[in-house]
Amino acid sequence: MAVTVETHATLIDAARALGSSGATYLGGGTVVMRGINAGEVQGRIVRSADPALRQVGLSGDTIRIGAGVTMAQIAAHRELAFLHPVARAVGGPQVREMATVGGNLFAPHPYGDFAVALLALGARAVPATGGGALPLEDLLRDRRRGGLVAAVEVPRPRDPRAFGWLKVSRVKPKGVSVLSIAACLPRETGRIRGARVAFGAMGPSPMRSAAVERVLEGQSLDAATIARAAQVAAEGLEPPTDSIASSWYRREVAGVHLRRLLEGMA
């Protein structure tokens, strides 16, 4: 089947053109173009040249990042220093020039490193068709129903040390994930209040770990708490087996890497 590409001036026009037609939205194309070249993606390709897609805006403690903002843009943005290590860990330089924040939310396993960080930070996805922003966990639970995303709203951590992130890969610096982990652990008088911990490559899409969050909530980040969190790291997660690692291996090492991350944040 032939591939046709439509470019729409505004995101809302692109959303209308997509409708429920089964057409494919093209962000930076790092995943979609591979699908086209392999003959797996065919038919109508919809893209948008809306400048809002590439904008980063700050309002109080919330940062709005357009879905078309690339990893390279994130890594170069002064206000987004806490996200620089995450953006730099996505692919190599050429991939980062193209790979977008919006595309990362929908990229299949084992991709989605940036989405893991956004999930831990409590980000929300802004639909292109309007309406209220959606918690990222809701979007990631069923990405087929996600619709076109215009932007993500990210609460900026008050204390940058409350946010930690790590990626485990076999090839450094640009291998894909054995797993990735992000934690947002704000503390009040030394106790964790509102723990959010997310894993990547430990399920079909990035997901929060209720078990780890339960262990951390209300505690100080001491050696005993970290050990308990490491023990339950893989609880409730269903890591897939792929060419990078087996499900068994991912489960075995999740606690080790979670412990290292938490020790670095203590």
Ligand SMILES: Cc1cc2nc3c(=O)[nH]c(=O)nc-3n(C[C@H](O)[C@H](O)[C@H](O)COP(=O)(O)OP(=O)(O)OC[C@H]3O[C@@H](n4cnc5c(N)ncnc54)[C@H](O)[C@@H]3O)c2cc1C
């Ligand atoms: C060599 C290589 C290395 C890579 N390494 C990594 C890595 O280390 N970590 C990682 O996380 N990823 C990696 N990726 C995957 C990919 O580059 C990133 O996940 C990227 O962020 C995807 O964004 P994109 O704009 O290129 O997506 P696209 O290819 O344009 O789209 C991907 C999917 O998202 C959908 N989509 C795109 N934008 C939107 C939107 N605004 N709203 C709704 N749906 C949308 C598309 O329809 C499609 O289904 C790698 C890819 C390659 C080719």
